Amino acid sequence: MNIIKNRYLYFLISLLVIIPGIIFMIINWVNFRTPLPLGVDFTGGSLLEVRFAGTRPDSGEVQDAFLKFAPNTDPIIQPLGDDSYAIRSKTIDDATKGEIVIEFERISGSTVNTLAFASVSASVGAEVTRAAGVAILMAAVAILLYIWYAFRGVDHAFRYGTAAIMAMLHDVFVVLGVEAILAYFLGWEADALFLTALLTVIGFSVHDTIVVFDRIRENTSVYRRVAYEPLVNHSIVQTLDRSINTQLTVLFTLFALALFGGESIRHFVIILLVGIFSGTYSSIFNASPILVVWENQEWRNWFQRRATA
Amino acid sequence: MTRRNTNWLIIIIFLLALALWVDLINEINITNPFNHQTLIFRNVKTRLGLDLRGGLQTLLEADLPENASISPEELAVTRQILESRANALGVSEVVMQTAGERRIVAEFPGVSNPEEVVASLQQTGLLEFVDMGTTPVDPGTIIKTDFAESDSTIPASTPEATATADPNQPGPTAEPTQPAETVYHTVMTGTGLKEAHVSSDRTGQPAVSFTLSSEGAQIFADYTTTHTNQYLGIVLDKSVISAPIVRNPITDGQGVIEGRFTAQEANHLAIQLRYGSLPVPVKIVESRTVGATLGEESVRKSLLAGMIGLGVVILFMLLYYRLPGFIADLALITYAILSLALFKFVPVVLTLPGIAGFILSIGMAVDANILIFERLKEELRAGRHLRQAIDLGWSRAWPSIRDSNSSTLITCLILYVFGNTFGASMVKGFSITLALGVLVSLFTAIIVTRTFLHTVLDNLKLPDHPHWFGL
Numbered sequence: 089m090n091i092i093k094n095r096y097l098y099f100l101i102s103l104l105v106i107i108p109g110i111i112f113m114i115i116n117w118v119n120f121r122t123p124l125p126l127g128v129d130f131t132g133g134s135l136l137e138v139r140f141a142g143t144r145p146d147s148g149e150v151q152d153a154f155l156k157f158a159p160n161t162d163p164i165i166q167p168l169g170d171d172s173y174a175i176r177s178k179t180i181d182d183a184t185k186g187e188i189v190i191e192f193e194r195i196s197g198s199t200v201n202t203l204a205f206a207s208v209s210a211s212v213g214a215e216v217t218r219a220a221g222v223a224i225l226m227a228a229v230a231i232l233l234y235i236w237y238a239f240r241g242v243d244h245a246f247r248y249g250t251a252a253i254m255a256m257l258h259d260v261f262v263v264l265g266v267e268a269i270l271a272y273f274l275g276w277e278a279d280a281l282f283l284t285a286l287l288t289v290i291g292f293s294v295h296d297t298i299v300v301f302d303r304i305r306e307n308t309s310v311y312r313r314v315a316y317e318p319l320v321n322h323s324i325v326q327t328l329d330r331s332i333n334t335q336l337t338v339l340f341t342l343f344a345l346a347l348f349g350g351e352s353i354r355h356f357v358i359i360l361l362v363g364i365f366s367g368t369y370s371s372i373f374n375a376s377p378i379l380v381v382w383e384n385q386e387w388r389n390w391f392q393r394r395a396t397a
Numbered sequence: 398m399t400r401r402n403t404n405w406l407i408i409i410i411f412l413l414a415l416a417l418w419v420d421l422i423n424e425i426n427i428t429n430p431f432n433h434q435t436l437i438f439r440n441v442k443t444r445l446g447l448d449l450r451g452g453l454q455t456l457l458e459a460d461l462p463e464n465a466s467i468s469p470e471e472l473a474v475t476r477q478i479l480e481s482r483a484n485a486l487g488v489s490e491v492v493m494q495t496a497g498e499r500r501i502v503a504e505f506p507g508v509s510n511p512e513e514v515v516a517s518l519q520q521t522g523l524l525e526f527v528d529m530g531t532t533p534v535d536p537g538t539i540i541k542t543d544f545a546e547s548d549s550t551i552p553a554s555t556p557e558a559t560a561t562a563d564p565n566q567p568g569p570t571a572e573p574t575q576p577a578e579t580v581y582h583t584v585m586t587g588t589g590l591k592e593a594h595v596s597s598d599r600t601g602q603p604a605v606s607f608t609l610s611s612e613g614a615q616i617f618a619d620y621t622t623t624h625t626n627q628y629l630g631i632v633l634d635k636s637v638i639s640a641p642i643v644r645n646p647i648t649d650g651q652g653v654i655e656g657r658f659t660a661q662e663a664n665h666l667a668i669q670l671r672y673g674s675l676p677v678p679v680k681i682v683e684s685r686t687v688g689a690t691l692g693e694e695s696v697r698k699s700l701l702a703g704m705i706g707l708g709v710v711i712l713f714m715l716l717y718y719r720l721p722g723f724i725a726d727l728a729l730i731t732y733a734i735l736s737l738a739l740f741k742f743v744p745v746v747l748t749l750p751g752i753a754g755f756i757l758s759i760g761m762a763v764d765a766n767i768l769i770f771e772r773l774k775e776e777l778r779a780g781r782h783l784r785q786a787i788d789l790g791w792s793r794a795w796p797s798i799r800d801s802n803s804s805t806l807i808t809c810l811i812l813y814v815f816g817n818t819f820g821a822s823m824v825k826g827f828s829i830t831l832a833l834g835v836l837v838s839l840f841t842a843i844i845v846t847r848t849f850l851h852t853v854l855d856n857l858k859l860p861d862h863p864h865w866f867g868l
């Protein structure tokens with residue numbers, strides 16, 4: 089099996105996934121002024137989820153009732169299942185929420201159950217967004233430093249760290265792209281849990297890449313006479329069974345969560361599924377091939393090829 | 398085979414028994430059999446987060462300008478007072494923690510009246526006795542006083558201001574819409590109070606009786622002696638509660654606040670007066686409520702998902718890796734039992750993402766075993782003896798396991814710090830369960846699996862069946 093030989097095909101496959109994601113981020117930017125529609129955790133605002141025990145009033149009535157107690161809050165009302173609504177609006181306080189729920193009970197003539205209510209002030213939202221950026225950056229830097237340290241005995245230790253970070257960025261872009269596409273079609277919003285999923289994917293992606301790199305590290309000292317390219321390929325093939333099996337066990341548990349774990353974490357689990365699948369793909373088909381591209385300094389050929397074509 | 402293996406086996410069985418015991422009980426309570434004194438007591442009930450059992454979570458922030466410095470002590474005292482207030486309201490298992498330099502996270506599991514709790518938290522609880530001269534102000538009116546004036550209705554925390562202020566300007570009634578018109582003089586604040594409790598007035602209406610400290614009683618006596626037949630405003634957080642007229646000097650330091658209260662309102666007021674005003678005024682910047690219904694559904698569904706996930710992984714390992722797979726499955730069950738016991742003992746509050754993190758770590762726990770078994774197979778294919786292959790498999794897989802898990806732990810640490818700063822207990826819960834899961838899985842995958850495998854090989858003598866190893 090020669091994975092390294094077809095490296096440009098695998099890079100192309102990655103691009104075919106990432107580019108549509110970027111296109112949808114641009115579409116979202118045009119529509120909502122943000123590449124990913126963000127939830128109240130980041131933007132500030134309120135999200136109220138209510139379940140009607142009796143017949144559910146139509147969204148117009150719900151909107152009127154909402155505006156009666158919380159004027160000028162721009163509520164957006166989305167049906168949730170067939171007996172509930174999710175209402176997003178500017179920040180309202182608990183007292184107002186209480187009045188609104190009582191009003192809902194009055195217009196529907198039955199009990200209204202508050203499933204969930206979140207209210208985040210705009211300043212906290214902005215701060216969380218900043219901190220989220222810092223958290224992702226810190227994770228990347230910390231992991232780069234760790235790999236650099238772990239591979240300090242190997243030639244070009246810095247390359248390993250950089251290649252792992254590039255594979256990680258690949259996974260980040262796949263996840264962001266898929267989120268952008270799902271946000272467009274299903275109206276998903278990125279919340280704190282999305283960020284958690286993203287950071288977990290980062291951790292897992294590097295986890296997976298390191299296993300392959302580790303084999304390369306070991307093989308460089310075992311087969312001193314073998315050229316770099318077949319050596320890397322051999323290392324990938326050797327760890328392939330492990331990569332796929334680990335991937336499978338994690339996917340089994342995540343599939344179980346996605347199918348049976350309930351509505352509230354489905355978004356979270358699906359993002360993890362996508363990211364972890366991407367993490368395995370990138371550690372096999374991107375990270376190590378990048379090492380080979382670097383070793384051969386192939387960017388010179390890219391230039392030549394384009395020049396001769 | 399070796400003594401080392403036997404030792405490990407004993408340790409593992411002991412740990413397993415201990416963990417099973419913790420899993421099945423709700424509290425550890427060991428008493429000294431000789432004098433019946435409690436030696437060890439620890440509540441090890443499974444703690445469910447708000448998203449699983451329903452409840453209210455709020456993030457409170459100091460309501461002071463961005464550059465105002467707040468000492469950790471002030472914030473800690475604020476937290477203490479808020480916690481006392483919430484407990485006095487009858488909310489059980491309140492958890493309050495300071496988060497960062499100017500925030501407090503408050504969690505109220507299972508509350509059914511989040512609005513009321515939130516309202517009681519937000520009040521600063523600043524009681525003032527205000528000189529109203531000859532014109533009373535209607536209850537409910539928002540007024541300005543000369544005590545620690547600020548641009549909002551929330552006073553700053555400078556109790557010295559009382560002593561230095563001049564007695565001046567008894568003025569006409571201020572309109573609620575134009576509170577800036579008159580600044581009333583504060584005679585005394587709630588710090589002069591010693592005690593407050595609910596009582597009833599002559600008509601049987603609920604009221605709040607208070608006793609003043611000796612210092613407070615002195616100020617009160619002096620004031621009422623010189624201001625008979627004038628109105629004394631009782632003001633809470635700048636809102637007038639009542640404005641009784643002073644008929645006779647009050648020298649015994651006893652008083653009653655009447656204000657057409659309901660029993661509940663009187664109780665709230667008494668609570669606020671009893672625990673004093675907050676050194677740092679707070680506002681609510683984030684509030685989350687999860688209904689109990691949603692929580693119950695989530696617990697049921699995630700448990701089901703966990704069982705199914707675990708089942709599929711166990712089956713997969715058994716089919717693919719045969720005998721070692723079976724051993725790994727035993728190690729996996731050990732892992733589940735140990736982690737659960739650890740979660741209960743630490744204790745870790747289980748949230749929905751926390752459970753997801755745990756279930757995810759099941760997959761990762763198997764990863765270490767897969768790494769080892771793939772290595773084991775390679776060594777066997779290379780023609781090594783089984784026992785040698787096992788030892789080589791473990792020692793060669795170790796660097797990969799170490800490095801890959803380190804990167805996951807680094808991410809967990811960053812998630813934890815992030816979650817902690819913002820009181821995002823969901824993010825925090827996820828990082829804690831994932832990190833503990835990774836640590837326990839290292840133990841089970843490396844030590845437990847190897848010990849079990851050696852034990853089986855020693856007692857069953859089957860090194861002649863390569864297909865039992867999936868070869």
